[in-house]
Every structure is written in C-alpha cells, then in structure tokens.
Amino acid sequence: MEHYIPMIQELSNDKTIPKYATHLVYMTSANNPKEIEHKIMYSILNKKPKRADIYWFVHVDVLDDPYTCEYSVEHIIPNDIIRVEFRLGFRMEQRVNLMFRKVVEELVNNKEVNITSRYESLEKNNVVGDFQFIVLEKYLSQDNELPFFERIVMKLYFWLKEISLGEERGFGLDPSNVTIEKFPLIAAPVSKLNLKRVYYEGSDFE
Incomplete structure (x- = not known):
C-alpha cells in the first residue's frame, strides 16, 4: 500500500484528469491495512x-x-486516503451502505474528515460531495490456455457465481451509487501464439 500512496495523491491533485467522484469507495478483501x-x-x-x-x-x-458490530478507522493520509474496517459477527447482516454512512457521520461530527464537495460552486454552499462505490468482479479471460477439464470447471464456477448473490447485494450496497467493474482472470496465459504476418500483392509494405 505504501508504494501506491504517492501515486494516488498525485492522481487526486491532477486537475488535467476529469474527476470521477468526490468520494471513491472500494471494498477490499485485504486483512492487513498495509496491503491492497x-x-x-x-x-x-x-x-x-x-x-x-x-x-x-x-x-x-x-x-x-x-453479534459483534464494531468498526475502526485508519487515516492513511488525512482527508485523502482512509481505511474503514468493520468487524461483524457471522449473524450480523452486512448492511455496509448503512453502516458506512454512520461511520462518515461520526467522522464528520468529530471533525476527522471534510466531506463537503470540492467543486467551488458547491463548496461555498456546503453541499456534500458524492459517494461512488466500486465493486470489482472477475471473469474468465479468453487469453487462458487451460486444459479441457480445467476450462469446464472454471466455466462452471463462474456460471454459479453469476447466478448467486452479487457482491453489491451481499454487502447491502445501494445500487444507485455502485459501479460494477469487470476484470479478467488469467490463470494460464497463452505461452505461444503462432501468428504470422503476410503481405498481399500491391501492399505499400511489400
């Protein structure tokens, strides 16, 4: 995580890039706060x-x-990068959207974070900035070179995953401010691709 902090800060301050959201929220499975x-x-x-x-x-x-229901907050970079950890008992419903709002409310009341929009026209009127959740879902890339049986097993796994409860619903997130982003799973990269360039008669590169 430490390696990426300067890059995230530079991106946050780079006004040549259009702003994606005032507050960008990622669900992370990393148990160690120093990892991402x-x-x-x-x-x-x-x-x-x-x-x-x-x-x-x-x-x-x-x-x-x-029935444990508690949280902790780590200000990695104050008002820039924040990690929130919920510790929930296995019988507790994971209402992350509701719980996260409660956490933000307490942080604001304690003056630990400023959630006011950074757009000048909105900031002067104390308008709260938007929150956007990103949920990452993997899919089996075509760029894999898997044996037939393993390919069938992986396809079955992803089919079951597709018909099961999605992460955004499992975490109790509000669909109106959630973006599902797909990323490829490459378990066995193609080792050799027999692709040959050919030249046709009359080609400029002949």
Missing part, C-alpha cells in the same frame, strides 16, 4: 484513471462471535 489488492490499484491508476478527492477502502471482517 493489485486489482484495486489497477482500477484506480491504470484501467481508466479515477480521480477523487478522498479514497476510501472498506474491509469487512466476519467474526465467530455472532
């Missing part, structure tokens, strides 16, 4: 740079104690 998945960094920095004023990383830790 490569797919999230790829989504922010590479796929289509997503400039935001504040980046939030939200992690849900499911505990054996059935």
